[in-house]
Amino acid sequence: VMLKFALNCCPACTQRSSNKTLHGDGDMLYNILKLGSRPGLASAIRYKKRTRRNSGDRGDNKATSPDYTKSEDPGEGITSPAGRRVTRSELRWSGEDRRAAASRQEELKLASSTFALTGDSAHNQAMVHWSGQNSSVILMLTKLFDFNLNSVTESSLWRSTDYGATYQKLNEKVGAKTILSYLYVSPNNKRKIMLLTDPEVESSLLISSDEGATYQKYRLSFYILSLLFHPEQEDWILAYSHDQKLYSSVEFGRRWQLVHERVAPNRFYWSKMGLDKEPGLIHLETSISEGQALYVTCKLQNCTDANKGKPFPGYIDPNSLVVQDEYVFVQVSTGGRPIYYVSAKRDVFTPMKLPKYTLPKDLHVISTDENRVVAAVQEWNQNETYNLYVSETAGVFYTLALENVVSSMGPEGNVMVDLYEVAGIKGMFLANKKTDNQVKTYITYNRGRDWRLLQAPSKDLRGNNIHCVLPYCSLHLHLHVSANPYTSGNIASKDSAPGIIVTSGSIGAELTSTNVSVFITSDAGNTWRQIFDEEYAVLYLNQGGALVAIRHTPLPIRHLWLSFDEGRQWNKYSFTNSPLFVDGVLGEPGEETLIMTIFGHVSHRSEWQLVKIDFRSIFNRRCTxxxxxxxxxxxxxxxxxxxxxxxxxxxxxxxxxxxxxxxxxxxxxxxCDCTEADFECDYGYERRTDGKCTPAFWFHPSSMSRSCTTGMTFLNSTGYRKVVSNNCTAGVIAEYTARRQQCPIQAPKGLHLVTSEGTLTATLGTNVTFLVFLEEGDGARTSITLDFGDGHALTYSNVSSIEDGIKHVYKAVGIYRVTATGENSLGSESAVLYLHVTCQLEYIHLAAPFVAVKNKEVNLTAVLLPSQVGTVTYIWWIGNNTEPVITLEGSVACTFSREGINTVTVQVSAGNTILQDRKTIAVHEYFRSHLLAFSSNLDDYNPDVAEWRLDVSRVIKNSLIQATGVREDQLLVTILPGLPTAAEFFLLPDKQLTEGKPEKSAAHLDQLSEVLLSALNQNLVRFTLRPGVQVTVYAAHLSAAPLVDTSENHSGSAMLMLLSVVVVGLAVFVIYKFKRKIPGLNVYAQMQNEKEQEMISPARPTESTPDSQRDLVTSLEILDTEFNTRPIGNCSFRFSLLRFMLPPLVVVFHAVASTWLLHEAHPVFLILCFSEEQWVQST
Missing domain, CATH: 2.10.70.80 (Sortilin Vps10-D, 10CC-a domain)
Incomplete structure (x- = not known):
């Protein structure tokens, strides 16, 4: 049985991962498909006519079987699966059968009886359960599966109490209209049966406690996809539903309780007695998000957050949890590479140590018995093959056992590795290895320590010598294990018949799919004999004391072959009077089988024929x-x-x-005395051609004392380790066994720092778990200091105290330099991690002028909300440029060389979020502008949304045109964001009047500006916002007379106002300097004597939304101010007073400057800008 990190498989669980489901020792549940169940696909594979899918998964019923037709003459006119006529020469075995039968006076017959499942001729699938344990009861569920509808449309339940001689139909007992889809049996009590109805009709369970004699029906509120029975408790069951929910029952399905939601399919496991603390503990994998999952443990009837356990500290890769025997495996991908972790005996997780440059692409856990792990690893340079690695008892350190083992895709998309563990002989494996593009079969008797080719038989079936010399020629075997033994390419061995292996294969330089014969060994693979030169299914009888062979053929048969001497001689017996298309064979549970049932049909349109064969009559006596x-x-x-x-x-x-x-x-x-053959190479060592183990070029033997504590001892490897489960004694054991030595005092080395999620990002305000690993050094005496990079640090006395990780919460966005330092008396080691702490970007606003001067530089600024979200990338699409400008700053300067409307788009990429905003800019060679104010009643109706601003701007523009007669194409009006409500109008030149005459254009704009200002000052511009709400539009200055000075000298009032602005600015500066002494001002700043915070390039603080009182410069030229900001630690200045002082201050200043600059060409002014986290003064 193979366990993959993306596929669950377990003996006690009906996870629909195979056609046969084992419910316990010898208890078999077969899913049999009737020949011809899906016509038209007969020529795909020669002997795949009896394609069977597993017994549980509703999506696996689309099995294909060929269509067969039978002629009147069974020897002549038989149609093959491919639809062609079969000639006499192709029926050689049938001719031999006839000649052999004619040579006998009386044909050998077996005691048999046939029963036809009347009324089920259309049914094309069957599930059969034979409980065994001295029970004569057989249950059989037949179904009609509609491949077009992908569902079961008819079903019948049959029960036999006489080993299959007769059957009783139980449809009336379960409900005449009930459609059954699946049959389950408790692995701990074979008398308990569970039937599942087809959910397309109803979702319910039928439960029996008397081997299917009577049933009770229970409704379900969910749709069962798979069941997992407890290995000891007969009534405990886990059920997985179609919506990824896991349910539990402690009453054999009579009542169900929800355990957990968002559970990964086939990633839930029962606890193991002796390893887990409680028998009712459940191991499961839950999906968190795409690409992330968690390994949690739950109590059976109390899976609350308070009772959940998290054995692995962090996220794992989806579909990677495997709990097998005493081992638990998970996978975590970091930087595109998978890291595999293992926990032995429910201890802490440790990274699996493969040879350094293995660089695995895929890993499967093949076996975990005998206290060791066998893993198949596909390395970076492999595509169709895997390398086998074996571990020590902890499952941590792996060494190479066999390279380039052949693999293939299973029927459900899972990877199948050509490795077969022989039953009855511990340590014996067969494997198919690809060498020089040839597939060869190898055998090992010591768990992969040594491998050799198989010696081919010396004679063929007819007694002719076979000239096959190693290593150029050998025997090669097909190692596919089928759910039903009556399939092609099957290999079989039994615990009750040690040393006997029956399989199909070929002789030559490599394994081929042609000229396939059946071979047997009765001495555990030392010698082989050919028993058939065509494919046969061979089954064990009488504890392996007899063998039964049934021919693989698309033709109907009525004979089988028996051998009582380990396949040396075979006798032919008839088991029925009429030839039968054989679909499957089921033996009495247990290798002591003496009763066998053959399932078949006369034609694909006929009902099922069940032939019970009793072999007891052919044996003379009981063995002595x-x-x-x-x-x-x-x-x-x-x-x-x-x-x-x-x-x-x-x-x-x-x-x-x-x-x-x-x-x-x-x-x-x-x-036996120990020899070199009882030892394999230890981790980090490689076997040379002479058989000696030497260190690999990347390995330092001294590193094996990595977890050693001063004052203690450790095992110093000799380069060898005893093969697990090897029981040799004395001999060379002292020479090859690791020697116990005093732990050396050494400095820490190989310190690793990672986050539990394996990522370099974290969300603001959430817990971040850091994991620290030390490869070498005295972990018990090495202190660990973790500096989080935000002014906080923690120190731990030893490494073992932080095995569960170190948690920390960041309170500010930025890139933090996190440093872990391990230190002892001999030295120190550091590891650095740069962590990006981010928060979700919610909003972006592009701040841009509404009108710009041609060929003059314009500043574009992207304002984010929240202002700090982490590392941000800005993508600017300006005008008609086909290539964007990409920056890490939120501002960019540009010029427009074409008059007209230009579009600017900015996209902001922060983490997985991308937002954008777009603005249009009117570009002209000349323009005039002025700020507008409104009566205070407008603020009550301003929702501060872009759509409202556009609509009101249009209304104001129409009001200005009506009051002044200005042409529509010469006037632009825009409402500024924020409160109090403010606006700005722009006067554009008339191209027809002033083209090529700048002086005339300027004069014309001055004239229009005077007209507009005059109308505004006389309160002539009004509009109705809603009934009863009249809004008046003003020019944004105190009065026109004192502010407008047409003389050569400056206006005294204007200069006085400007001087007032400067004085107030200086006052604010003084407040900043002495802010700590002023009550009511809360200032959060880092002291100079504190440790400097190691935050690298946090996002530059910017205003969350544009302010309506921004100092918009009015001039014939656009005068831009570049803001050079510098973040100061993690300070956050809170000037409550300035929040109220600044808006009117800027409005008054802007009005003064605007009026002054309209008449005086003296572009000298002061800008004061305040924000919560920065102070900028620019002149």
């Missing part, structure tokens, strides 16, 4: 002690395997006797 012999396990004559000599007892090939259900495999063993 004299019928057994001993067999010594060996590898090419070497008796010591895995450190012991093993001697098995098995029945003699000449004895035709029944071993019985009480028979158990007997084995005696004796220890």
């Amino acid at each position: 002690e004299a019928d057994y012999q001993t067999w010594h396990l060996h590898n090419q004559g070497e008796p010591c395997l895995m450190g012991v000599k093993r001697i098995y007892r098995k029945v003699k090939p000449t004895a035709r006797c029944v071993m019985g259900k009480t028979y158990t495999v007997s084995m005696t063993s004796g220890p």
Whole structure:
């Protein structure tokens, strides 16, 4: 069974990952497809006619089977699956069968009975359960699956109480109109049956506690996709629904309780006795967001936030949690590379240590038994093959066992690695390895420490010599394991028959799919014999004391073959009078099988035919002690395997006797002296051609004392480690075993600092968990200091005290330099991480002039809300430029060389958010402008939204035109954002009157400006906002007479006003200098004697929204002011007084400057700008 980091598979769980679901020892649940169940796809694969999909997943019912037709003459006119006529020469085995039968006076027959499932001729799928355990009950659910509708449309439930001789239809007991889709059995009590109805009609369960004799129906509020039974408690079940919810029941499905939502499919596991604290603990993976998941543990009936556990401190990759035996695996991707973590015996998680330059693209956990992990790793330079790695007992350190193992895609898209673990012989594996584009089969007897090719048989089936010399020629095997043994390419071995392996394969330089024969070994792979030169399914009978072979053929058959001497001789028996298309074979649970049921049909339109075969009549007697012999396990004559000599007892090939259900495999063993073959290379070491283990070029042997504590001892590797489960003693064990030495005092080395999420970003105000790892050094005496970069730091006395991570909350946006320092008496080591703390960008406003002068520089500013969101990128699309301007600052200067309307668009990218704003700018060679004010009643109706400003601007423009007669194309009006409400009008030159005459154009604009100001000063510009609300528009100055001076000298009032502005500005500056001594002013600033905060380039503070009182310069030229800002620590100045003082101050100043500059060409003025977090003075 293979466990992948993207696929769950577990023996006690009906996760629909295979056609056969194991519910316990010997209990098999088959999903059988009827031949011809889906016509028209017969020629895809020769022997895939009996395609079977797994027994649970509703999406896996689209199995394909060929269409068969039978002619009147069973020997001549038979149509093959491909639709062509089969000639006599192609029926060689049938001809041999006839000749063999004719040579006998009487055909050998087996005791059998046939039962037809009447009324189910249209049904094309069946699920069969035989509980075993001395029970004669068989349950069979047949279904009509409509491939067009992708659902079950009919079903029948059958039950037999006489080992399959007869069946009773139970449709009336479960409801005549009830459509059943799936059959489940408790792994701990085979009498408890669960039937699931088709959810397209109704979602309910039918439960039986008497092996399916009676049922009770229970409605469901959810749609079950998969079930997971508890390994010990017979009534405890987990159910996974179609909407990613996990439910639990402690009453065998009678009542359900929601456990958790957003659970990843097939990523939930029961606790394991002896490892987890509670028997009702559930391990599960929950989805947080796209690309992020969490590993949590829950109590069965109380999965609340308070009772949840988080064994892994941080996010994991989706679909990566695997809980298998005593190990837990998760995957975390960092910088595009996956990092695999393992926890042994529910201890803390540790990164899995593969050879340094393995750089895995994919990893599968193949096996976790015998206290070690076998993993298949696809490395960076592999595409179709995987390398096998084996670990020590902790599952942390891995060494290479075999390179370039062949892989293929399974029926459900999962990766299948060609590795087969032989049952009954511990440490024995078969694998297909790709070498020089040739696939060859290798065998190991010591868990991958040594591999060799298979010696081909010396003679073929007819007794002819086979000239096959190693290493140029060998035996190669197909290692695909099928859910149903009656399929092609099957390999089989049994715990009750150690040393016997039956499989299909070929002889030659490489494995081929042509000229496939069936081979058998009865001495654990040392020698092989060819038993058939076509594909047969071979099943074990009588604890492996007999073998049954059924031919793979698209033709109907009525014979099978029996062998009582481990495949040396075969006898043909008939099991039915009429030929039958065989769909599947099911034996009595347990290897003591003496009763077998063959499922088939006469034609694809006929009903199911169930043939019960009883083999008890062909055995003479029960076995006695004299019928057994001993067999010594060996590898090419070497008796010591895995450190012991093993001697098995098995029945003699000449004895035709029944071993019985009480028979158990007997084995005696004796220890062997340790040799070099009992040791594999340790982590960081590689095997040379002479068999010696030497350090890899990247490995430093001294680093193996990385977790050593001063005053303690550690095992100093010799370059070798004993193969796990090897039981050798004495010999060279002292030479190869790691030596215990005193821990050296060493400085910390290899300090790593990461976030638990594996990212370099964090959200403002949320917990950030930092993880610190130390590769080498005395962890118990190495202190760890973590400086968060914001003026805070923490120190811990040792590394073990921070195994769960260090949490911190940042209160300001920025890029922080986080430093971890490990230090002891011999030295120190540091690791640095640059963390981007951001917040969500909510709003962007593009501040731009409404009118600009041709060929004069204009400032464009993007204002963000909130003002600080982290690292921001600005993309500017200006005018007709096809390429954008990209900046890291929120301001950009540009010029427009073309008169008319120009469009400016700015996009702001912050994290995963991109917002944009767009403005239009009217570009002219000359223009005049003036600020407007309004009667105070307008503010009560100003919602401060862009649409309102556009509508009111249009109304004001029409009012100005009506009052003054100014042409529409010469006037622009815009309402400024913010309160109090303010506006500005722009006078544009008349191109027809003033083209090519700048002086005339300026005079004409001055004349129009006087007309507009006169109308405004006389309160002639009014508009009705709503019934009863009359708004008056004014020019934004105190009065026209004292502000407008047409003489050579400056207006005294204007100069007095300007001087007042300067004085107030100086007063504000004094307030800033002595702000700490003024009550009521809250100032948050960092003291000079405090540690300097290490915040790198935080987002520049800017105004959240444009202010209506911004100093808009009115002139024949646009005078721009460049703001050079400098953030001061993490200060936040709060000038309550200035918030009220500044708006009228700027309005008055702007009015004075505007009036003055309209008549005097003296562009000398002062701008004072205040914000919450910066002070700028520009002259």
